[in-house]
Amino acid sequence: xxxxxxxxxxxxxxxxxxxxxxxxxxxxxxxxxxxxxxxxxxxxxxxxxxxxxxxxxxxxxxxxxxxxxxxxxxxxxxxxxxxxxxxxxxxxxxxxxxxxxxxxxxxxxxxxxxxxxxxxxxxxxxxxxxxxxxxxxxxxxxxxxxxxxxxxxxxxxxxxxxxxxxxxxxxxxxxxxxx
Amino acid sequence: xxxxxxxxxxxxxxxxxxxxxxxxxxxxxxxxxxxxxxxxxxxxxxxxxxxxxxxxxxxxxxxxxxxxxxxxxxxxxxxxxxxxxxxxxxxxxxxxxxxxxxxxxxxxxxxxxxxxxxxxxxxxxxxxxxxxxxxxxxxxxxxxxxxxxxxxxxxxxxxxxxxxxxxxxxxxxxxxxxxxxxxxxxxxxxxxxxxxxxxxxxxxxxxxxxxxxxxxxxxxxxxxxxxxxxxxxxxxxxxxxxxxxxxxxxxxxxxxx
Numbered sequence: 238x239x240x241x242x243x244x245x246x247x248x249x250x251x252x253x254x255x256x257x258x259x260x261x262x263x264x265x266x267x268x269x270x271x272x273x274x275x276x277x278x279x280x281x282x283x284x285x286x287x288x289x290x291x292x293x294x295x296x297x298x299x300x301x302x303x304x305x306x307x308x309x310x311x312x313x314x315x316x317x318x319x320x321x322x323x324x325x326x327x328x329x330x331x332x333x334x335x336x337x338x339x340x341x342x343x344x345x346x347x348x349x350x351x352x353x354x355x356x357x358x359x360x361x362x363x364x365x366x367x368x369x370x371x372x373x374x375x376x377x378x379x380x381x382x383x384x385x386x387x388x389x390x391x392x393x394x395x396x397x398x399x400x401x402x403x404x405x406x407x408x409x410x411x412x413x414x415x416x
Numbered sequence: 417x418x419x420x421x422x423x424x425x426x427x428x429x430x431x432x433x434x435x436x437x438x439x440x441x442x443x444x445x446x447x448x449x450x451x452x453x454x455x456x457x458x459x460x461x462x463x464x465x466x467x468x469x470x471x472x473x474x475x476x477x478x479x480x481x482x483x484x485x486x487x488x489x490x491x492x493x494x495x496x497x498x499x500x501x502x503x504x505x506x507x508x509x510x511x512x513x514x515x516x517x518x519x520x521x522x523x524x525x526x527x528x529x530x531x532x533x534x535x536x537x538x539x540x541x542x543x544x545x546x547x548x549x550x551x552x553x554x555x556x557x558x559x560x561x562x563x564x565x566x567x568x569x570x571x572x573x574x575x576x577x578x579x580x581x582x583x584x585x586x587x588x589x590x591x592x593x594x595x596x597x598x599x600x601x602x603x604x605x606x607x608x609x610x611x612x613x614x615x616x617x618x619x620x621x622x623x624x625x626x627x628x629x630x631x632x633x634x635x636x637x638x639x640x641x642x643x644x645x646x647x648x649x650x651x652x653x654x655x656x657x658x659x660x661x662x663x664x665x666x667x668x669x670x671x672x673x
Binding site: 408413416 | 586
C-alpha cells in the first residue's frame with residue numbers, strides 16, 4: 238500500500254516542479270526576444286558629466302506636444318565632430334550625423350496606435366514613475382520584445398494607467414486615452 | 417435613464433438657410449479622419465460617411481418649390497441610444513465635453529448601436545481600408561485607421577480637442593475653459609458659407625449657446641428624448657417641421673413651439 242502511494246506522490250511533485258520551471262523561467266525566456274539599441278547611448282556622461290537635465294533633449298514643442306527623443310540634428314549641435322574616445326560616439330557621428338540619418342532607437346514605452354498619451358498633462362509626475370531610470374545607466378537596458386504582440390515588455394499596460402487615474406481622481410473615460 | 421452632467425458640452429449649430437449643400441464638410445471630414453476612398457461606392461449600404469448630407473424639400477410644386485440641405489454628423493446625444501445597447505462598452509458618453517466615444521479595438525462589430533441610432537450616424541467597416549499608393553502620406557497620424565469588422569462614427573474630431581487641451585496646458589491656461597474657436601472640428605473649419613458654428617454649449621459667451629437658445633433652433637427627432645448636442649437653425653417653418661415627425665396641426669415645428 239505504502240509503495241503505491243509514493244509512486245503517485247513522487248511523479249506529482251516532479252510534475253509540479255517541472256511546470257513551475259517551464260512557466261516561470263522557460264516560457265518568459267522564449268516569449269521575449271532581446272534587442273540592444275543601435276548606439277550605446279550613455280546617459281550618465283550627459284546627466285552627470287555635462288550636468289544636463291532631461292528636458293534639454295526631451296522637449297515640449299510650442300503647441301504642447303512632446304517631441305520624445307531628440308533628432309540627429311539636435312544631437313549634432315554638440316556632436317558635429319567626434320568629441321571623445323567612445324567607439325559608439327564615433328559610430329554615431331560617422332554613420333548618422335555625417336549621413337544625415339535618424340537613429341532607429343528602440344522605445345521601451347512604445348504604445349499601440351489606438352492609445353493617446355499627453356506628456357504635458359502628466360508634467361507634474363516624475364519621468365521615472367513610468368519610464369526606466371535610464372539617467373543612471375551608462376548602457377541602455379536590454380529591450381525585451383514580445384514575440385507574439387511585437388510590443389516592448391516595458392510598455393505600460395492599460396490596467397496600470399487606469400489604476401493611477403483612479404487613485405489620483407483623474408477620469409477613466411475611454412476617450413481620455415483612446416483615439 | 418441617468419444622464420451625466422458635464423461642465424463642458426461641445427455642440428454645433430448648423431444654419432440650414434446658409435448651407436448650400438456643397439459637401440466641403442463631408443470631404444474635410446473624410447480627409448481628417450482617415451476614411452479611405454472606395455473603389456466602388458455605388459452601394460450606399462456599404463459606404464462610410466461620418467458627415468452625410470441629406471436633401472430636404474418642401475414638397476410643393478414649382479414655383480413654390482424650395483430645397484434645403486442638412487449635414488448630419490454624430491449628434492453626440494445627451495442620452496445616447498447607441499452606448500446603452502453596446503454589449504462590450506466600446507462606446508460610452510463619460511468624458512468631460514460630452515463627446516460619445518468609440519473604441520475600435522474593443523468593438524466586436526455586432527452593430528446593435530447602428531440599429532439603435534435614430535440618426536444613422538454609425539457605419540460598419542465592410543472592407544479593410546486601402547489607400548492608393550502615395551495617398552497614405554495624407555493620413556492623419558492622430559486618428560487611428562479602422563479595420564474591417566468594426567463600427568465607426570463622427571467624434572467631433574476628438575483628436576483636435578486633445579490638441580487644444582495640450583496647447584492650453586502649454587500656455588498655462590485651463591484646458592476645461594477653452595476660448596471660442598480654440599477647438600473646432602474639420603467640417604466647421606472647412607465650411608465656406610459659415611453655416612456651421614462650434615463651441616461649448618455650457619458657456620453663455622460662446623456663439624453656439626446663443627444660437628441654440630433662439631426660437632429658430634431645433635434638433636432632430638428631439639421627442640425621442642435623445643437630447644442631441646447638434647442643433648440646426650432655420651427661419652423657414654417647413655425646414656423646422658422636418659426635424660421631427662410633427663402632426664399637421666403643429667404648424668410651427670421645432671422645439672420652441
